[in-house]
Amino acid sequence: MSDAKTEILQRLRTALDQPRPNPITALEDVPRDYQGPDAKAETTTGIDKVLAALTKTLTEYGAGVQMVEEADVTDTIAELLDEGAVAVHAPDLPEAWLPSAQAQLVADHGSLDARSLDDVDAVITGCHTAIAMTGTLALKDDGIGGRRIISLIPDHHIVVVRPEDTVVGVPACVQRMREDDPSAAWTWISGPSATSDIELERVDGVHGPRRLDVVLIAPPAQGDQDAS
Amino acid sequence: MTTVNLGMPRVRPPYASASSALMGADGFRDAAKGELQDDQLRANLAHAAGGIRTKRAKAVRELRDFQQLRSAGSALKWHVTDHLPELLEQFEEAFTAAGGTVHWARDADEANRIVTSLVRDAGSEKVLKVKSMATQEIRLNEALADAGITAVETDLAELIVQLAGDTPSHIVVPAIHRNRRQIQQLFRDHLPGAPADLGDDPQELTAAARRFLREQFLQMDTAICGANFAVAETGTLSIVESEGNGRMCLTLPSTLIAVMGIEKLIPTFQDLEVFLQLLPRSSTGERMNPYTTMFTGTQAADGPENLHIVLLDNGRSAVLSDPHGRSALHCIRCSACLNACPVYERAGGHAYGSTYPGPIGAILSPQMTGMEGEDNPNATLPYASSLCGACYDVCPVKINIPEILVHLRSRDVDERAEAGAKRNQWDAAMAGASKLMSSPGTYDAVVRASALIGRAKPRGNFSNLPLPMIGDWTQFRDLPVPRESFRSWYTKREKARRSADASNKEQK
Numbered sequence: 001m002s003d004a005k006t007e008i009l010q011r012l013r014t015a016l017d018q019p020r021p022n023p024i025t026a027l028e029d030v031p032r033d034y035q036g037p038d039a040k041a042e043t044t045t046g047i048d049k050v051l052a053a054l055t056k057t058l059t060e061y062g063a064g065v066q067m068v069e070e071a072d073v074t075d076t077i078a079e080l081l082d083e084g085a086v087a088v089h090a091p092d093l094p095e096a097w098l099p100s101a102q103a104q105l106v107a108d109h110g111s112l113d114a115r116s117l118d119d120v121d122a123v124i125t126g127c128h129t130a131i132a133m134t135g136t137l138a139l140k141d142d143g144i145g146g147r148r149i150i151s152l153i154p155d156h157h158i159v160v161v162r163p164e165d166t167v168v169g170v171p172a173c174v175q176r177m178r179e180d181d182p183s184a185a186w187t188w189i190s191g192p193s194a195t196s197d198i199e200l201e202r203v204d205g206v207h208g209p210r211r212l213d214v215v216l217i218a219p220p221a222q223g224d225q226d227a228s
Numbered sequence: 229m230t231t232v233n234l235g236m237p238r239v240r241p242p243y244a245s246a247s248s249a250l251m252g253a254d255g256f257r258d259a260a261k262g263e264l265q266d267d268q269l270r271a272n273l274a275h276a277a278g279g280i281r282t283k284r285a286k287a288v289r290e291l292r293d294f295q296q297l298r299s300a301g302s303a304l305k306w307h308v309t310d311h312l313p314e315l316l317e318q319f320e321e322a323f324t325a326a327g328g329t330v331h332w333a334r335d336a337d338e339a340n341r342i343v344t345s346l347v348r349d350a351g352s353e354k355v356l357k358v359k360s361m362a363t364q365e366i367r368l369n370e371a372l373a374d375a376g377i378t379a380v381e382t383d384l385a386e387l388i389v390q391l392a393g394d395t396p397s398h399i400v401v402p403a404i405h406r407n408r409r410q411i412q413q414l415f416r417d418h419l420p421g422a423p424a425d426l427g428d429d430p431q432e433l434t435a436a437a438r439r440f441l442r443e444q445f446l447q448m449d450t451a452i453c454g455a456n457f458a459v460a461e462t463g464t465l466s467i468v469e470s471e472g473n474g475r476m477c478l479t480l481p482s483t484l485i486a487v488m489g490i491e492k493l494i495p496t497f498q499d500l501e502v503f504l505q506l507l508p509r510s511s512t513g514e515r516m517n518p519y520t521t522m523f524t525g526t527q528a529a530d531g532p533e534n535l536h537i538v539l540l541d542n543g544r545s546a547v548l549s550d551p552h553g554r555s556a557l558h559c560i561r562c563s564a565c566l567n568a569c570p571v572y573e574r575a576g577g578h579a580y581g582s583t584y585p586g587p588i589g590a591i592l593s594p595q596m597t598g599m600e601g602e603d604n605p606n607a608t609l610p611y612a613s614s615l616c617g618a619c620y621d622v623c624p625v626k627i628n629i630p631e632i633l634v635h636l637r638s639r640d641v642d643e644r645a646e647a648g649a650k651r652n653q654w655d656a657a658m659a660g661a662s663k664l665m666s667s668p669g670t671y672d673a674v675v676r677a678s679a680l681i682g683r684a685k686p687r688g689n690f691s692n693l694p695l696p697m698i699g700d701w702t703q704f705r706d707l708p709v710p711r712e713s714f715r716s717w718y719t720k721r722e723k724a725r726r727s728a729d730a731s732n733k734e735q736k
Contacts, residue, residue: 198434
C-alpha cells in the first residue's frame with residue numbers, strides 16, 4: 001500500500017512535465033499588495049474607531065455587545081447570566097472578571113466531558129484577537145480561550161475582549177497567531193452559529209451556542225494614558 | 229483536417245474510479261430537459277441564486293483590496309499546482325510530526341477501503357460526517373453502508389439530502405432544490421424524534437434537526453470530515469462552516485478521519501489571511517462565516533486522539549496533466565460561479581450529473597473522468613454554457629472557466645476525430661460552414677440568395693422548424709425570416725449615399 005504515495009507523486013511529476021503557457025510561480029512572486037498587517041488602515045486607525053467598527057460588525061451578526069470599564073466586567077457578566085445559571089469558564093481568566101459571588105462558576109481544568117458541559121448554561125472565555133472588519137473573535141485553546149469543547153457545547157457564550165487585542169483586518173490577526181503559536185488549536189467565531197439551508201432563510205443557533213455576548217473593555221481614557 | 233497539438237503527455241495519469249459520483253446517466257442536454265420541467269426547482273433556484281448574488285456583491289464591494297486578494301489567491305494556487313509533489317511531501321512531514329497519520333489513495337475505491345478499515349479499527353458502527361465534497365465524490369457513505377457502517381450527515385442540508393435519499397444540487401447549499409413544505413414532510417416521515425405536528429417554519433425545522441443531532445454528537449466516537457485548506461508548512465487543517473456541526477465533529481470524537489483532495493494545499497500559514505477573506509465573501513456573501521477551525525495534529529485533552537488524513541488523487545493528476553485545463557484544480561469550492569451562472573440557475577445542479585455542478589463542474593468533471601468513448605455523458609458538459617463569462621468575473625482565484633470550456637470543446641472534437649468517430653450533424657455543418665466562409669464569392673451568393681426565403685414567407689417568423697439542429701433552437705424561440713443580407717443592404721445604402729453626395733455637390 002505504501003506505493004500509493006510513490007505512484008501518486010510519480011503521476012503528478014509526469015503531469016507537470018507538460019509545461020504550462022506561463023512561467024511557474026515561485027512563492028516570492030505572489031503579489032501581496034492587499035491590506036496586510038502593516039497597511040495604513042491597520043497601523044493608524046485609533047482604538048475608538050476600531051472598537052466602534054467591531055461593535056457594528058458583531059451586532060450585525062447577532063451578537064450582543066457592551067463596552068464597559070474593566071472594573072465593571074464582573075457586574076456586566078453577572079447581569080448577562082440568567083438567575084441561578086451554572087457557568088463554566090476558561091481557567092486562567094483574571095479573577096477580577098468573574099462574578100463568583102453572584103453565579104455558580106466552574107473553572108475548566110480539562111476534565112469536563114461533553115455530557116456534563118451539555119448541562120451547563122453558559123461559558124465565559126477571553127479572546128486572543130478580535131477582528132473589527134469582520135466581527136471575528138479568534139480563540140486560542142489556552143487558559144484564556146479555553147478548550148475548544150467548552151466554548152461549543154453550552155448554549156450561551158460570553159466573551160471578554162481587551163482593547164489591546166483588537167485589530168482592523170484579517171491579516172493582522174493571522175500575524176498575531178503566527179507570532180504566538182500557529183500550531184495551537186484556533187477557533188474563529190463570528191456571531192452565533194447559523195444556517196441558511198432551508199430556503200436561504202437565516203436561522204440563528206444550530207449546534208454551537210445560540211447566544212453570543214461580547215463584553216468589550218473600554219480603552220483607558222487619553223488623560224489616564226498621559227498620567228501613566 | 230489538421231489535428232491541434234494539445235500538449236497532452238503521452239502517458240496520461242489515470243482518470244477517476246468509475247464508481248465515483250462524477251458522471252450522470254445522461255448527458256447534460258437530456259438531463260436538463262427533465263429538470264427544466266420542475267417549476268418548484270426553478271423557483272427555488274431563481275430565488276436562491278439571485279439572493280446570494282446580491283449578498284456576495286455587497287460583501288465584495290466592502291473590501292477595497294478584493295481584487296488584490298484575488299490576484300494573491302490565484303498566484304498562490306498556481307504556486308501549489310506548480311509544486312504539488314514537493315508541497316504534498318512537506319505537508320505529510322508536518323502533519324506526521326504533529327501526531328497525525330497520512331494515507332494516500334490513488335482513487336475512490338482505495339480511499340473508501342482505507343476509511344472503512346480505519347472506522348473498523350476504531351470499533352465504530354456509526355460515524356458522524358461533516359459536509360465534504362471529496363467524500364461525496366467517492367461515494368463514501370455507500371461504501372461504508374456496504375461494510376455495515378452507518379454514516380450520519382450532520383450539516384442540516386446534507387441531512388435533508390440524506391434522509392430524502394437524494395443527491396446534493398449545490399456545493400454550499402446542497403438542498404437548495406427543496407422548499408420548506410417538502411422538508412417538513414420529510415422530517416415528519418424520516419427524522420427520528422420529530423413530532424408528527426412539526427410545522428414548516430425554518431426555525432422549527434432547524435430546531436428538530438438540532439435535537440436529533442445533539443444526541444448523535446454526544447454518543448458517537450468517530451467522525452469523518454473534509455478540509456477547506458491544508459497548510460503544507462505547518463500541517464494545519466482548516467475547516468470553514470456555519471452551523472457548528474463541524475466543530476462538534478472536530479472536537480468531540482476521539483477518532484477523526486479527514487478525506488481531502490490533493491489540490492487543497494496552501495503553501496504557508498500566512499496564506500490563510502488571503503483565503504479566509506476570499507472564501508466567505510464569495511461563498512455566502514458574509515464578511516466571515518460563523519465558525520472557522522484551524523488545528524494542527526493532536527492536542528492533549530482537546531480534540532481527537534487519533535487523527536488521520538486520506539490524500540485523494542482520483543483523477544486529479546489527470547486534470548494536472550492538461551496544462552490548459554489544470555487551473556480547474558485551483559477551485560476553493562465557494563460556488564460563486566454556480567450562483568452567477570444563467571445556465572445553472574435554470575437547469576439546477578442535478579443536470580450536471582456530478583458532485584461538482586455548475587461552471588466549475590463543467591470543467592472539472594470531464595477532466596477527472598475523461599470525455600472519451602461514444603456517448604460519454606461528461607463530454608456534453610463543456611457545452612453546458614453560453615460562455616458569458618460571469619463565472620470568471622466572480623471566481624475568487626480567477627479560474628478562467630470560459631477559456632477552459634472552449635479548450636475542452638476542442639479537446640472533445642479532436643478526441644472524437646482521433647478515435648475515428650462517425651461525423652455527426654455538427655461536424656457536417658461546421659465543415660460546410662468552413663468551406664462556405666473561406667470563399668467570399670460563394671458566401672456572398674448564398675447569403676444574398678437567403679433573401680429568397682423571405683419572399684416565400686412575407687410575414688411573421690419561423691417557429692418549430694422540423695430540421696436538424698435548427699429545430700432544437702426554434703422549439704423555444706422564433707427565428708426571424710431573412711429579408712435582406714447585410715451585404716446587399718450595405719451596397720444599397722452606399723449607392724444611395726454616393727448619389728446623394730453627387731447631387732449635393734452639383735447643387736453647390
